[in-house]
Amino acid sequence: xxxxxxxxxxxxxxxxxxxxxxxxxxxxxxxxxxxxxxxxxxxxxxxxxxxxxxxxxxxxxxxxxxxxxxxxxxxxxxxxxxxxxxxxxxxxxxxxxxxxxxxxxxxxxxxxxxxxxxxxxxxxxxxxxxxxxxxxxxxxxxxxxxxxxxxxxxxxxxxxxxxxxxxxxxxxxxxxxxxxxxxxxxxxxxxxxxxxxxxxxxxxxxxxxxxxxxxxxxxxxxxxxxxxxxxxxxxxxxxxxxxxxxxxxxxxxxxxxxxxxxxxxxxxxxxxxxxxxxxxxxxxxxxxxxxxxxxxxxxxxxxxxxxxxxxxxxxxxxxxxxxxxxxxxxxxxxxxxxxxxxxxxxxxxxxxxxxxxxxxxxxxxxxxxxxxxxxxxxxxxxxxxxxxxxxxxxxxxxxxxxxxxxxxxxxxxxxxxxxxxxxxxxxxxxxxxxxxxxxxxxxxxxxxxxxxxxxxxxxxxxxxxxxxxxxxxxxxxxxxxxxxxxxxxxxxxxxxxxxxxxxxxxxxxxxxxxxxxxxxxxxxxxxxxxxxxxxxxxx
Ligand code: FAD
Ligand code: NAP
Numbered sequence: 001x002x003x004x005x006x007x008x009x010x011x012x013x014x015x016x017x018x019x020x021x022x023x024x025x026x027x028x029x030x031x032x033x034x035x036x037x038x039x040x041x042x043x044x045x046x047x048x049x050x051x052x053x054x055x056x057x058x059x060x061x062x063x064x065x066x067x068x069x070x071x072x073x074x075x076x077x078x079x080x081x082x083x084x085x086x087x088x089x090x091x092x093x094x095x096x097x098x099x100x101x102x103x104x105x106x107x108x109x110x111x112x113x114x115x116x117x118x119x120x121x122x123x124x125x126x127x128x129x130x131x132x133x134x135x136x137x138x139x140x141x142x143x144x145x146x147x148x149x150x151x152x153x154x155x156x157x158x159x160x161x162x163x164x165x166x167x168x169x170x171x172x173x174x175x176x177x178x179x180x181x182x183x184x185x186x187x188x189x190x191x192x193x194x195x196x197x198x199x200x201x202x203x204x205x206x207x208x209x210x211x212x213x214x215x216x217x218x219x220x221x222x223x224x225x226x227x228x229x230x231x232x233x234x235x236x237x238x239x240x241x242x243x244x245x246x247x248x249x250x251x252x253x254x255x256x257x258x259x260x261x262x263x264x265x266x267x268x269x270x271x272x273x274x275x276x277x278x279x280x281x282x283x284x285x286x287x288x289x290x291x292x293x294x295x296x297x298x299x300x301x302x303x304x305x306x307x308x309x310x311x312x313x314x315x316x317x318x319x320x321x322x323x324x325x326x327x328x329x330x331x332x333x334x335x336x337x338x339x340x341x342x343x344x345x346x347x348x349x350x351x352x353x354x355x356x357x358x359x360x361x362x363x364x365x366x367x368x369x370x371x372x373x374x375x376x377x378x379x380x381x382x383x384x385x386x387x388x389x390x391x392x393x394x395x396x397x398x399x400x401x402x403x404x405x406x407x408x409x410x411x412x413x414x415x416x417x418x419x420x421x422x423x424x425x426x427x428x429x430x431x432x433x434x435x436x437x438x439x440x441x442x443x444x445x446x447x448x449x450x451x452x453x454x455x456x457x458x459x460x461x462x463x464x465x466x467x468x469x470x471x472x473x474x475x476x477x478x479x480x481x482x483x484x485x486x487x488x489x490x491x492x493x494x495x496x497x498x499x500x501x502x503x504x505x506x507x508x509x510x511x512x513x514x515x516x517x518x519x520x521x522x523x524x525x526x527x528x529x530x531x532x533x534x535x536x537x538x539x
Contacts, residue, residue, distance in 0.1 A: 009110055013037040015141040016129045018115045021049020023145035023430035023446045029103045030454040040109040041131055048096035049147050051089050055173035056193060057200035059089035062282060062336035063441045066234045067252055071242040072447060078235055086223045117396040118142050120425060125466050141457060144392055145430040148438050151390030155383045156504055159361040169381045170197060180204040186367045186374055189382030190216050195335040197382060199343040209374050211367060213354045215325045217306055218335040222280030249516035251441030252283045261289035261298035273305045286330050293489050299328040313341040322353045331494035387497040388433045388511045389413050399424035412509030416470035416478045416534055417524055425469035428453045433511040434482050440517045452524050467538045474534025486510035
């Protein structure tokens, strides 16, 4: 069945899942295997989520393909042939489509359909889920598999509508692509999407001006085609590798560091940082020493080292200075690039440091800063997302007594394990706030959550139970624990989207769980083993 064929929407199912990215696809498969009837609503016209929407030039994964892939089907692992170490968006989308076909997922996915509201109906003990097309579906279980990075965000700049040229957001890239040939391009934003797209756009455009508010730390990806021998080796040892992923801190097995950055000589540290830089792996850089995430002085050694690297590559010292971040390494999501710093040596690429000359408005002709107007034919917004909570609070979710999730979370998201929220029975979130999610290889975290949710539903059905809901006490304790762990780290020192700092008015709360994938999984397994401790279960 093709993605574009209309699906009839059922009136009543066991489970409604929102989103057909990696989370929703796997959840659909798991729940169907358990004999449940499921409908998935997806706003896009095909599966893939992130990899369906983010089609900007240069879009790639920054976790290796042989690690950023499903583990639930050993046959799938063996038969799929990844081509590159860090595949492009089209290759990952091709993989998602392959999975959809192989497991016949599309027959239960309703595409082009945004879920707008979901209400817990106390008497019936079911959710009533409504879509933008006016459909209404009853379900015993309601799962938001809506992604941490799917609610894109335009910047709060006056005059956005006045620009007469073409405007694009990296997360809503046209399927037919954009031809930059001969064009003057303005690009706003230097997070991962900006850092990946800038070198590629620069190759094509007549002239590229980048408007940077905060520089990123970026590491060269050293992407390359995968060698047949390394594919064969991974395929031969996949089970052990997957287990190592699940037990690791970030869903990517690495050599665990044993030394502080402050206990080695400058020369020794340089060698270690150089090796990480050469490896083209973010997780290698972040696990060079035991204390980069927790000790300012230790982190400063990495910061100074990367600043030096930037100055070695970027020839204009003033531009190099502007590209050097001042926040601790790793406290905003670092980037993996292909030719990013080298691109600043091109005569047709210009950097505008918005810290010195703030952005004032978008005009008919381009972008105006406090200093001058920059004319452009195309503006690219690489301005990111209302991360982690945006896709959840965009839906009018009402739990017990009509209480709204959005209002309940006004001071910041409150969850138990990032899986459920008190007052919202039989509702689950995949990689919700309060879980490792964005601090990890997300496919690993997605699979863990899906397996856990499928397990709890199986438990309810086996035991003849009707509802499950986080208790307020367990939730309070978990939120306190998430905050306590974040408090040991340097994360709160940066104005990051992890902290909600990129959205004006959003409460400043560190949203993901920084205790590590392995420890978190253990905790979730213990909760399940103790009869879902911290959840109230009713008949
Ligand atoms: P998504 O892929 O975001 O899918 C959610 C889906 O829900 C979307 O298709 C959306 O349309 C749909 N949806 C949302 N709200 C509604 C609604 N109300 N009604 C109907 N449908 C709705 N992670 C990594 O681990 N490594 C990486 O290298 C990496 N690179 C990334 C690169 C980019 C450009 C971005 C944006 C994210 C990246 N991520 C990466 C994170 C990535 O989001 C996850 O790895 C993963 O793809 C998330 O899958 P998901 O299914 O949970 O969410
Ligand atoms: P992002 O990291 O939030 O970056 C957005 C950029 O836009 C930031 O530089 C931000 O500056 C800037 N910006 C936002 N509003 C602005 C304004 N009003 N004026 C000027 N500048 C403004 O978003 P992203 O680059 O799309 O990436 C989001 C996340 O998606 C990443 O962190 C990562 O997790 C994932 N991702 C991964 C990859 C990958 O390599 N695999 C690629 C893309 C995305 P401030 O920093 O000052 O707010």
